[in-house]
Amino acid sequence: MALAADDIQKVKSVWEKFYVNAEDNGAIVLSRMFKEHPHTVSYFTNFKELQSIAGTASAAKLEGLSEVRAHGKKVLSALNDMVQQVDNMDALKAIIEPLGKKHAVELKVDVKEFEILCGILLDLMAEKCGEDTKTDFKKVTDVVCEQIKSTY
Numbered sequence: 001m002a003l004a005a006d007d008i009q010k011v012k013s014v015w016e017k018f019y020v021n022a023e024d025n026g027a028i029v030l031s032r033m034f035k036e037h038p039h040t041v042s043y044f045t046n047f048k049e050l051q052s053i054a055g056t057a058s059a060a061k062l063e064g065l066s067e068v069r070a071h072g073k074k075v076l077s078a079l080n081d082m083v084q085q086v087d088n089m090d091a092l093k094a095i096i097e098p099l100g101k102k103h104a105v106e107l108k109v110d111v112k113e114f115e116i117l118c119g120i121l122l123d124l125m126a127e128k129c130g131e132d133t134k135t136d137f138k139k140v141t142d143v144v145c146e147q148i149k150s151t152y
């Protein structure tokens with residue numbers, strides 16, 4: 001479902017603040033996902049360091065791995081592209097379609113994992129930018145998850 005005009009302004013402005021620290025915040029989101037939902041590590045077969053230490057290392061240690069940091073930045077950058085088009089559903093769908101298909105077909109990521117990652121992202125946004133942010137930005141992650149589901 002599309003967002004109302006005042007929601008769009010709110011989410012863009014909060015996202016701008018959060019995205020300033022894209023690499024740090026992306027790495028925190030991923031490392032929490034790996035610790036709180038250990039099965040998600042198994043998708044990242046190319047991340048050799050992660051594979052070797054995920055079972056025993058702390059979230060802080062995982063957060064510092066260069067492969068986790070680089071990927072965290074990539075994920076937030078893709079989300080940034082989506083946030084910029086949140087007021088243009090056709091453009092948003094055009095961004096999400098290939099990414100969703102890649103996760104579904106090539107990476108074989110279960111679609112329910114997106115809800116997990118988005119939940120962690122919203123919690124971190126609340127910690128960094130205030131509790132209200134969560135309610136506001138959930139409107140974005142709901143649209144993103146809905147569109148990703150439609151590509152599966």
Ligand code: HEM
Pocket residue numbers: 040043044045046047074075076078079099102103107109113114117144
């Ligand atoms: C909104 C949420 C997500 C976004 C925006 C996102 C974004 C991306 C992007 C931009 C890439 C790189 C694609 C490319 O190189 O062509 C990628 C790769 C990948 N994603 Fe996601 N992703 C999300 C959620 C997830 C989740 C929930 C999982 C699994 C738990 C996952 C697993 C992977 C894996 C395994 C790769 C390949 C990593 C590699 O080998 O380099 N993603 N994702």
